[in-house]
Amino acid sequence: MIGRLNHVAIAVRDIGAASQLYRNTLGADVSAPEALAEHGVTVVFITLPNTKIELLEPLGADSPIAKFLEKNPDGGIHHICYEVEDIGAARDQLTKSGARVLGSGEPKIGAHGKPVLFLHPKDFNGTLVELEQA
Numbered sequence: 001m002i003g004r005l006n007h008v009a010i011a012v013r014d015i016g017a018a019s020q021l022y023r024n025t026l027g028a029d030v031s032a033p034e035a036l037a038e039h040g041v042t043v044v045f046i047t048l049p050n051t052k053i054e055l056l057e058p059l060g061a062d063s064p065i066a067k068f069l070e071k072n073p074d075g076g077i078h079h080i081c082y083e084v085e086d087i088g089a090a091r092d093q094l095t096k097s098g099a100r101v102l103g104s105g106e107p108k109i110g111a112h113g114k115p116v117l118f119l120h121p122k123d124f125n126g127t128l129v130e131l132e133q134a
């Protein structure tokens with residue numbers, strides 16, 4: 001079902017400082033920050049030859065990454081995102097197999113303008129999984 005690794009996401013407290021670290025210290029190609037109110041995060045993408053890194057900073061009072069940063073004050077790897085061909089079919093198959101799809105179960109439009117869904121970390125070896133339609 002899953003295809004390419006689309007991105008690895010890192011939660012950070014200060015997206016400006018984290019962007020500078022990747023740009024200046026690691027010499028990476030770093031995008032401008034984008035506020036995504038519907039997702040409760042500000043996001044920056046770092047383009048690598050074979051995948052992307054997504055830096056996430058909390059946005060708003062109900063940010064889904066706020067609790068994660070309370071538990072991990074230095075930041076840390078928050079989720080991995082795999083591409084799937086058909087996100088509705090993937091959701092239905094995963095639900096049948098007992099995996100928990102987070103939220104309403106209806107895909108939201110993610111940072112790349114494509115439908116995304118999240119799967120509960122307790123069902124995937126302690127790792128929050130995002131699916132993005134390719």
Ligand SMILES: CC[C@@H](C(=O)O)C(=O)SCCNC(=O)CCNC(=O)[C@H](O)C(C)(C)COP(=O)(O)OP(=O)(O)OC[C@H]1O[C@@H](n2cnc3c(N)ncnc32)[C@H](O)[C@@H]1OP(=O)(O)O
Pocket residue numbers: 009036039041043054056064065067068077078079081102103109110111112116118120121122126127128130
């Ligand atoms: C930029 C847009 C988009 C894109 O296009 O790429 C994004 O990536 S948006 C990214 C942010 N959005 C989300 O994370 C949405 C999905 N997340 C959620 O629904 C919740 O955050 C959650 C995963 C259900 C966690 O809920 P929360 O209330 O924050 O925490 P809990 O304490 O209830 O967590 C329960 C349990 O799970 C562990 N946990 C939580 N987050 C993670 C994580 N990122 N990785 C691994 N494990 C995680 C948490 O520690 C709890 O475990 P116990 O302490 O053992 O109970």
Ligand SMILES: [Co+2]
Pocket residue numbers: 007009054079081130
């Ligand atoms: Co993501």
